[in-house]
Amino acid sequence: MSSIPKTHIAVIGAGPAGLMAAEVLAQGGTGVTVYDAMPSAGRKFLMAGRGGLNLTHSEALPSFLARYGEAMPQLAPAITAFPPDTLRAWSEALGQPTFVGSSGRVFPDAFKASPLLRAWLRRLDSLGVQFKLRHRWNGWEEDGQLSFQTSEGKRVVDADATVLALGGASWPRLGSDGTWVETLAAKGVAIAPLQPANSGFTVAWSDIFRDRFEGQPLKGVALSFGARTVRGEAMITRQGIEGGAIYALSAELREAVAGSGEAALRIALRPDLEMSDLIARLSEPRGKQSFSNFLRKAVHLSPVGIGLLQEAAMRSGVALSSLSPENLAGLINAVPVVLNGLAPIARAISTAGGISFDELDADFMIRRLPGVFAAGEMLDWEAPTGGYLLQASFATGAAAGKGVLKYLAVIASEAKQSI
Known part of the structure; x- marks a missing residue:
C-alpha cells in the first residue's frame, strides 16, 4: 500500500476488533491511534480468558459459518478471509501457540489471555500504533472532528478515517456500555436493539x-x-x-x-x-x-x-x-x-443487535458516514460460545482495517487524477 500517503486513522475501542483493525492499518502504512474510555486495553478480552481463552473453534469452515445464523451471509466473507487457521497462526507468531481441546475448541497453550494481549500490544507498539486511553468518544463536532471526553476535559481529533469497535452492552464496567447507540442513531444509522446473548x-x-x-x-x-x-x-x-x-x-x-x-x-x-x-x-x-x-x-x-x-x-x-x-x-x-x-444485559457474555448490515458496504464502511467503518460486536450478529464470538470480532476488525486501506487508496487515486 505504498501509494497511500501517511494518514491518521482513529480506531475507537481497544478490544479484539479494534486492535486487529489497528494492526492491519499500521501494517498498511498508516498512522494509527487507538482511543478507549478505559485505563487499559483489552479489558473484556482479559475477562473472556479468565476461565481459559477460547480463541476459535476447529470445526470445518462450512459448519463454523453456520453458527452465525441469519448473519452468516454478511460475516462469511470476513471470516473466510481471516479463518480460524489464520487466527491460530497469528497467535503462534506472537509466541502463543494453540491447541485443540476435546470439544474442538481452540485455546492458547498458556490458556490465558494476558500473555497473548501483552505480546500483541508489544507488536502494535513496534508498528508505531499510539494509544490514547481514558478517552470517551462522544461523537462528532459540526465540522466532522471526533469529540472525546478526557480527564483534562474535551478533546477534538482530526482523522482521515475512523474505525468504530466499541463492543455491545454486556459487562459495561469493562468498557462496552452501548452508549454509542444514540450517537449513531442520531446520524440516521439503523440499529437493532441491543439484547442479551449467551445469557442466563x-x-x-x-x-x-x-x-x-x-x-x-x-x-x-x-x-x-x-x-x-x-x-x-x-x-x-x-x-x-x-x-x-x-x-x-x-x-x-x-x-x-x-x-x-x-x-x-x-x-x-x-x-x-x-x-x-x-x-x-x-x-x-x-x-x-x-x-x-x-x-x-x-x-x-x-x-x-x-x-x-x-x-x-x-x-x-x-x-x-x-x-x-x-x-x-x-x-x-x-x-x-x-x-x-x-438476566440483565450487563451480565450477558455478549449482545445481539447492533448496526444493521444494510447500513454497511462490503468493506464495513457505514454508507451514510463515508470514512467511518464499524467492526466487532457493534454489528447486528450473535453466535454461541465456543470461539465463534472472538473469531468474528478478529475477522471483522481485519476486514474493517482492509476496508480503510482500500478507501484511502481510492481517495489518493482520485486526488492524483484531479491534479
Missing part, C-alpha cells in the same frame, strides 16, 4: 430450592426447547439458570420470552439412559430408604437434580413419591422449567 434467564424458584441449590451445577444434562436439544452443563443461580447449554439455546429462548413472556425449557437429567432402563431401575424395591436416597442410588441423580424433580412435582401439586415408575422416568428426562425473563 430468570426462573421463579421456590425459596427452599433457591436457598439450597444456588450455585450448584447440573452436569451431563440435555436441555430441550422446541425441536432443539443441547447436551452440556447448566448452573442454578439465585434468580434462575445460566451456563453453556443455556447459552446455546439463548437466542430461541430469548425470542420466546419476548413473544409470550415465558419459555418452557425441558431438562433431561439422565439423557444417557434409555426410558426402559430408567423404568426398570425405578421399579426396584425402595425398602427403607428415603425417596431421595433411592433416586440417588437407583438412577445416580445429584442432589440438585432431585431438587429440580421436587420443584416440578410441587408446582404440579403431586408428591414425587406417588408417581409411577413410568411417569417418574418421563419426568426425570423432561423436567419442565419455566423461564420468565432474561
Whole structure:
C-alpha cells in the first residue's frame, strides 16, 4: 500500500476488533491511534480468558459459518478471509501457540489471555500504533472532528478515517456500555436493539430450592426447547439458570420470552439412559430408604437434580413419591422449567443487535458516514460460545482495517487524477 500517503486513522475501542483493525492499518502504512474510555486495553478480552481463552473453534469452515445464523451471509466473507487457521497462526507468531481441546475448541497453550494481549500490544507498539486511553468518544463536532471526553476535559481529533469497535452492552464496567447507540442513531444509522446473548434467564424458584441449590451445577444434562436439544452443563443461580447449554439455546429462548413472556425449557437429567432402563431401575424395591436416597442410588441423580424433580412435582401439586415408575422416568428426562425473563444485559457474555448490515458496504464502511467503518460486536450478529464470538470480532476488525486501506487508496487515486 505504498501509494497511500501517511494518514491518521482513529480506531475507537481497544478490544479484539479494534486492535486487529489497528494492526492491519499500521501494517498498511498508516498512522494509527487507538482511543478507549478505559485505563487499559483489552479489558473484556482479559475477562473472556479468565476461565481459559477460547480463541476459535476447529470445526470445518462450512459448519463454523453456520453458527452465525441469519448473519452468516454478511460475516462469511470476513471470516473466510481471516479463518480460524489464520487466527491460530497469528497467535503462534506472537509466541502463543494453540491447541485443540476435546470439544474442538481452540485455546492458547498458556490458556490465558494476558500473555497473548501483552505480546500483541508489544507488536502494535513496534508498528508505531499510539494509544490514547481514558478517552470517551462522544461523537462528532459540526465540522466532522471526533469529540472525546478526557480527564483534562474535551478533546477534538482530526482523522482521515475512523474505525468504530466499541463492543455491545454486556459487562459495561469493562468498557462496552452501548452508549454509542444514540450517537449513531442520531446520524440516521439503523440499529437493532441491543439484547442479551449467551445469557442466563430468570426462573421463579421456590425459596427452599433457591436457598439450597444456588450455585450448584447440573452436569451431563440435555436441555430441550422446541425441536432443539443441547447436551452440556447448566448452573442454578439465585434468580434462575445460566451456563453453556443455556447459552446455546439463548437466542430461541430469548425470542420466546419476548413473544409470550415465558419459555418452557425441558431438562433431561439422565439423557444417557434409555426410558426402559430408567423404568426398570425405578421399579426396584425402595425398602427403607428415603425417596431421595433411592433416586440417588437407583438412577445416580445429584442432589440438585432431585431438587429440580421436587420443584416440578410441587408446582404440579403431586408428591414425587406417588408417581409411577413410568411417569417418574418421563419426568426425570423432561423436567419442565419455566423461564420468565432474561438476566440483565450487563451480565450477558455478549449482545445481539447492533448496526444493521444494510447500513454497511462490503468493506464495513457505514454508507451514510463515508470514512467511518464499524467492526466487532457493534454489528447486528450473535453466535454461541465456543470461539465463534472472538473469531468474528478478529475477522471483522481485519476486514474493517482492509476496508480503510482500500478507501484511502481510492481517495489518493482520485486526488492524483484531479491534479
